[in-house]
Amino acid sequence: MPRTLYDKIWDEHYVGTRDDGLDLLYVDRHLLHEVTSPQAFEGLTLASRKPWRLDANLATVDHSIPTSNRSSGVDGIEDSIAREQVIVLNENCKSFDIHYFNMHDHRQGIVHVVGPEQGATLPGMTIVCGDSHTSTHGAFGALAHGIGTTEVEHVLATQCLIQQKSSNMCVEIQGSLPPWCSAKDVVLALIRKIGTAGATGHTIEYCGEVVSKMSMEGRMTICNMSIEAGARAGLMGIDDTTIEYIEGRPFAPTGQLWHEAVDCWRTLNTDSDASFARRTTLDVTDMPPQVSWGTNPELVIDIDDAVPAPDDFADSAKAETVERALDYMDLTPGMRLADVALDTVFIGSCTNARIEDLRQAATIAKGRRVSQSIKYALVVPGSGLVKKQAENEGLHEIFMEAGFQWREPGCSMCLAMNNDKLLPGERCASTSNRNFEGRQGHLGRTHLVSPATAAASAIAGRLVDVREYIE
Amino acid sequence: MTSKGIQTFQRHQGTVAPLDRANVDTDQIIPKQFLKSVKKTGFGVNLFDAWRFLDEGEIGKQERQENPDFVLNDSRYRNATILLARRNFGCGSSREHAVWALLQFGFRCVLAPSFADIFHNNCISNGLLPVVMDEVWIDQIFEDATQDEPLTMTVDLQEQRISYAGGNATHFSIDPKARRRLMEGMDEIALTLRHEEQVRSFEKEHRQRMPWLFSSTG
Numbered sequence: 226m227p228r229t230l231y232d233k234i235w236d237e238h239y240v241g242t243r244d245d246g247l248d249l250l251y252v253d254r255h256l257l258h259e260v261t262s263p264q265a266f267e268g269l270t271l272a273s274r275k276p277w278r279l280d281a282n283l284a285t286v287d288h289s290i291p292t293s294n295r296s297s298g299v300d301g302i303e304d305s306i307a308r309e310q311v312i313v314l315n316e317n318c319k320s321f322d323i324h325y326f327n328m329h330d331h332r333q334g335i336v337h338v339v340g341p342e343q344g345a346t347l348p349g350m351t352i353v354c355g356d357s358h359t360s361t362h363g364a365f366g367a368l369a370h371g372i373g374t375t376e377v378e379h380v381l382a383t384q385c386l387i388q389q390k391s392s393n394m395c396v397e398i399q400g401s402l403p404p405w406c407s408a409k410d411v412v413l414a415l416i417r418k419i420g421t422a423g424a425t426g427h428t429i430e431y432c433g434e435v436v437s438k439m440s441m442e443g444r445m446t447i448c449n450m451s452i453e454a455g456a457r458a459g460l461m462g463i464d465d466t467t468i469e470y471i472e473g474r475p476f477a478p479t480g481q482l483w484h485e486a487v488d489c490w491r492t493l494n495t496d497s498d499a500s501f502a503r504r505t506t507l508d509v510t511d512m513p514p515q516v517s518w519g520t521n522p523e524l525v526i527d528i529d530d531a532v533p534a535p536d537d538f539a540d541s542a543k544a545e546t547v548e549r550a551l552d553y554m555d556l557t558p559g560m561r562l563a564d565v566a567l568d569t570v571f572i573g574s575c576t577n578a579r580i581e582d583l584r585q586a587a588t589i590a591k592g593r594r595v596s597q598s599i600k601y602a603l604v605v606p607g608s609g610l611v612k613k614q615a616e617n618e619g620l621h622e623i624f625m626e627a628g629f630q631w632r633e634p635g636c637s638m639c640l641a642m643n644n645d646k647l648l649p650g651e652r653c654a655s656t657s658n659r660n661f662e663g664r665q666g667h668l669g670r671t672h673l674v675s676p677a678t679a680a681a682s683a684i685a686g687r688l689v690d691v692r693e694y695i696e
Numbered sequence: 697m698t699s700k701g702i703q704t705f706q707r708h709q710g711t712v713a714p715l716d717r718a719n720v721d722t723d724q725i726i727p728k729q730f731l732k733s734v735k736k737t738g739f740g741v742n743l744f745d746a747w748r749f750l751d752e753g754e755i756g757k758q759e760r761q762e763n764p765d766f767v768l769n770d771s772r773y774r775n776a777t778i779l780l781a782r783r784n785f786g787c788g789s790s791r792e793h794a795v796w797a798l799l800q801f802g803f804r805c806v807l808a809p810s811f812a813d814i815f816h817n818n819c820i821s822n823g824l825l826p827v828v829m830d831e832v833w834i835d836q837i838f839e840d841a842t843q844d845e846p847l848t849m850t851v852d853l854q855e856q857r858i859s860y861a862g863g864n865a866t867h868f869s870i871d872p873k874a875r876r877r878l879m880e881g882m883d884e885i886a887l888t889l890r891h892e893e894q895v896r897s898f899e900k901e902h903r904q905r906m907p908w909l910f911s912s913t914g
């Protein structure tokens with residue numbers, strides 16, 4: 226019977242069905258960070274349990290660490306509760322003997338940037354992490370699920386995830402991507418089309434010429450935001466681009482094993498006659514840059530569209546959501562986002578803090594100045610290695626000369642667990658993935674955009690059409 | 697509660713609090729500043745913090761300004777144990793802290809037309825009953841729960857039935873495996889470890905088929 230990539234990875238990892246009818250899926254890679262792991266480690270300790278397989282685990286610190294003044298290390302974390310969280314992860318990784326990139330390690334960074342960059346994310350793997358954006362790793366043809374803390378403990382103790390098989394959904398991205406539209410614009414347009422619950426219960430497989438031509442960075446951006454469409458996971462087929470990206474990375478296989486692995490990965494793609502429970506297509510030809518105006522990631526418009534009115538929506542729940550969002554975002558129907566002044570700009574997060582994202586932003590920033598009206602504009606690389614690469618290319622100088630701040634790697638203002646946060650009422654153009662109320666700071670207002678749009682908006686002091694910035 | 701301290705659910709009677717918003721995300725249920733705690737307890741006081749209070753919350757902050765317009769501060773719903781919500785409840789972050797906060801605040805059950813997947817799993821792991829109901833029914837309950845007198849409802853997981861005074865009652869469906877986990881509050885790790893041999897032999901074959909998955913050292 227023809228199978229999808231999802232079916233194949235499932236079959237390859239299906240251990241069996243428990244006495245109570247629940248399926249067990251073997252987990253190849255478990256990524257850990259400081260926020261969702263402490264209670265899981267505590268659970269293991271209380272029950273005198275040990276991790277099942279140490280070499281499957283990789284931990285890093287990202288969510289609550291500061292992105293400046295790292296020199297005094299853990300002691301330099303001003304917030305005592307955040308400091309304790311980092312100390313607890315340090316101690317847990319030490320006592321359980323878990324491979325760990327601490328805050329001084331040059332490989333430290335956002336967990337979903339670090340995994341692929343290290344080659345710890347491989348095609349055909351099952352990957353879990355106590356973080357919803359684990360879907361990112363699907364760009365490599367790996368089945369990657371975000372899980373809760375109880376499941377983190379379960380995976381640590383048993384190497385298995387209790388799962389129910391999801392349905393297959395195919396998203397075909399057709400046409401050709403216009404210049405200065407990026408993977409971020411594509412995924413925002415998709416969520417706008419199918420909604421925040423549009424893929425609930427499904428694993429999305431993305432295909433189509435736009436995806437085939439896309440870099441791994443772009444593919445990761447799309448898979449990353451699958452969760453914002455409610456999907457269980459996002460997946461992409463394995464091709465030369467995937468394999469070239471992985472070759473030579475520290476955790477990747479070498480020598481004979483590399484060749485065996487590549488031969489196997491090539492067989493994992495969806496069979497041509499496999500069927501999907503659902504299919505949808507998105508044509509991106511002539512698509513303008515996308516920007517979110519509201520408080521969830523489906524409230525997105527073209528940069529040159531007018532802000533919608535509640536009456537534009539027949540569905541009463543949606544109309545009510547729109548009304549609340551207009552109020553929270555302090556916008557009125559019919560207005561242009563280009564007329565709204567920004568307070569801050571954030572370029573970072575597991576969606577858009579990889580080298581390609583920084584290059585795109587730097588191309589726009591080069592030789593220009595951040596507007597006087599912007600309080601601050603942050604560039605936060607996704608990992609220590611991304612930071613180093615960017616510095617080798619001189620991108621940090623471009624950003625700093627333009628007036629951006631160049632920070633240490635971490636989640637930063639994506640969720641504002643550290644000092645990088647919006648003040649009440651402040652408005653931000655952000656390359657992150659969630660525009661929920663208060664996500665970037667209490668009563669803060671977020672507009673989700675691509676790295677290029679974020680950079681152009683910093684220069685303009687308002688949301689702009691990045692195409693105006695191309696000579 | 698089971699001996700392992702896992703909350704179980706059989707039958708519950710309580711007041712219904714109507715939270716009339718779609719797409720309530722886990723960032724709202726428990727905002728990020730409370731995720732710095734390394735414990736599993738203490739989250740209830742900050743449930744829906746940015747909606748329940750006018751001032752910005754922090755861990756341990758004592759003096760708070762309540763938001764009189766938020767439904768959970770309405771005297772009718774202060775002791776509510778059943779939360780009525782709209783579609784796609786619990787979307788966003790995987791933080792299990794959201795479920796801990798709801799339980800620790802006193803909620804035992806959430807009724808909604810649909811839930812986000814990870815949140816739904818987290819509910820089952822912790823003994824918070826997620827009841828998926830038809831939108832028509834949810835609309836009806838919203839109407840009944842917003843009268844002068846608060847609505848008292850009985851949720852019976854054994855019978856898969858909700859009922860309330862005025863005579864209204866309906867059946868709800870739930871995955872039988874989820875139902876059993878909620879009713880018995882089992883130690884999931886212990887249940888999986890009953891299959892320890894099976895996992896070991898799977899692992900051995902898996903290693904033979906895909907040895908590169910076991911060779912990485914970084």
Ligand code: SF4
Nearest residue numbers: 358574575636639640
């Ligand atoms: S960058 Fe943002 S979305 Fe990504 S892992 Fe960190 S907090 Fe989560």
